[in-house]
Amino acid sequence: MVNTSNTLTLELTLTHYWLAVKAIPRLASHKKIALVEKFGLKALFAETTDLTLSGLTNPQRAAITSPAWDSLTKIISDSSHCHSQIIAFDDPLYPQLLKEIYDPPLVLFVRGNVDLLLLPKIAIVGSRNASISGREIAYKLAGQLTSHFVVTSGLALGIDGQAHLGALYQQGYTIAVVATGLDITYPARHKKLQKDIVENQGLIISEFAPGIAPKPGHFPKRNRLISGLSLGVLVVEASLKSGSLITARCALEQGREVFAIPSSIYNVQARGCHWLIKQGAKLVEDTSDIVDEFEALVTDNLNLSRNKAKDNLAEKSKKQHLCNDPMLASVGYEITPVDLVVSRSKLPIDEVLTRLTVLELRGLVSAVPGGYLKLNRG
Template identity: 55%
Template sequence: MDKDDIQLWLALKLVPRLAAHRKIALVKEHGLTKLFSYKAAQLQAFGLSKNQANAIAAPDWQAIADIIAKSDQAKSQIVTYSDPAYPSLLAQIYDPPLVLWAKGDKTILNTPQIAIVGSRAATQAGREYASQLASELSSVLTITSGLALGVDAAAHQGALHARQNTVAVIATGIDKVYPARHKLLARNMIEQGGVIVTEFMPGTVAKPGHFPRRNRIISGLSLGTVVVEAEVKSGSLVTAKSALEQNREVFAVPGSPLNPMAKGCHQLIKQGAKLIDCAADIIEELVIPGSSGHVIQVDEKIVKTHQQGLLNDALLASVDYEITPVDMVVSRSKLPTDEVLTRLTMLELSGLVSAVPGGYLRLHRG
């Protein structure tokens, strides 16, 4: 019985305890259809175990039909490794997923992307900055993140507010949204032309071990990864580590030394990640291919938008042109001390305030 590519790739995905790169190597050496024509004994001669050889020689076609039916019920598309729609950057990583499930516009997966990730328990300043950064970058790059609480959600929302599409990589089946409170966000993403993607089969629930696998896809889809806020031990740093292993750029946003959410970013910067405080810092480091193959040039409006956003930061009004103690800025702004220090750091990096003995000084803008 002839089987199409989707059925064969799903059958290969179901082969137990065989790494993705080995499965792909087998397909490249023998061809997908021919691989499934071999007898179990022949397959074992290639170094496969008995169970692995049997899974290829005699796949469970009913289980595969059920997977396809569930995919259809979820109104999703199956994108296999050999599909022209499979993201080319993701195919370059060491262990690319053999099969992806996508809901929305799957062509977005092959656009130039930047990952923005960070803490689920991000500060208000961190969430606001992630949203602002995503909004500024989204005119040039597709924003990719993990649909999680905190920075991830802020990044998706920033792209949506700029009326751009965005990619969410999830750690569940395509028929589930985790966390459940993001169902509206997920729906808005799809309605605005974005896409939700996963390597996990329909019906799969969130488990701790799924998130590191999800993170490698986030970085694998992207030209670079930006970490906005992260503790030293966090999933965001796992994503950054994946990006480095995939030979992609890593960027980190600095924060106050008193903010525990900034410690992960500071560690990344010490290890060589580029310190950034605006969208232009990121774009100038990337070679961004356009649809025609030409490199996209940085739009000066991105820089101006970022600067205007900082000038409109309400915290700036709490800093005088004379030395202003930090406790006075805290009192005026009615914000937590760690958030004030983080925002002051961003304002200082942008040349709007200066740290001086006794506090901060607002600078004149020419």
């Protein structure tokens, strides 16, 4: 209703009305959408609309008959001030896949390249406390997948951050779905990453208005958007209690494909992936395992510069020489203790430590608790 004295001078937009629908308390999204379809967006808030047989509670009817237009105007203003825009449910830019989930957000707060909303997406998620190997895999596969998809993730530490970075490194597109208002960066250490995503034609998405801080209940909501936006979800590493398994479950409920990376049976961070594979998730060894599932839906032209050279010929030659180093062959992709490297290489320990340091500086191994780990930058 728009006839109160404090709203007479207010010019209401369609965004106001969608925010007012969103603000109806304790009512599922699909029921709110049903109300809009039954009465019409603006007509729902008209004085003449009879809600007595609608099955709504008194607080729900009050939210419709007396919306807080001033507060909704402030949300729109705050969104503009943090350089974001609001995409409502009936906007042509609203992703069709997201409309198909059980509880789609009625409005999206977005900052960056909104055209990405209409392109095919693949989600990459995993543990915040990922192993070095897991981070490596997420980084590499994300970069490769940008030839076909927009890479979507949650801006979290660990696998999420590496997925965004891998996409950016290959000059591909990436979307970060966050659990806060867009004026807040969580975790704070990803402030630069969030800025880099926007500045490199990426997109930040939230269903939360500016000013809303992270809360535990926000993250499962964010996870359903990550999967809902995407054709499929790739889980790189996840423990059995990981939030990434929530995303995978959301994906299954939404009819999305689920993919998982296998790992060592001793890697506790991989047990969630192994469980998913047992439940029918597709085991992934390289990106073709994903691309082949969506052959009719993906394009080969998403990446801005997928043939970009990463190294000149001299660097490639040097790297090839180092990769043939017998010392490197003594280090495995699982944690390898120094005494085992000494045993395999049959070299004195001081020479082993020196050469391991050289390999680490070249980015071919990494020192980790318990020894060294071979890296594969492919």
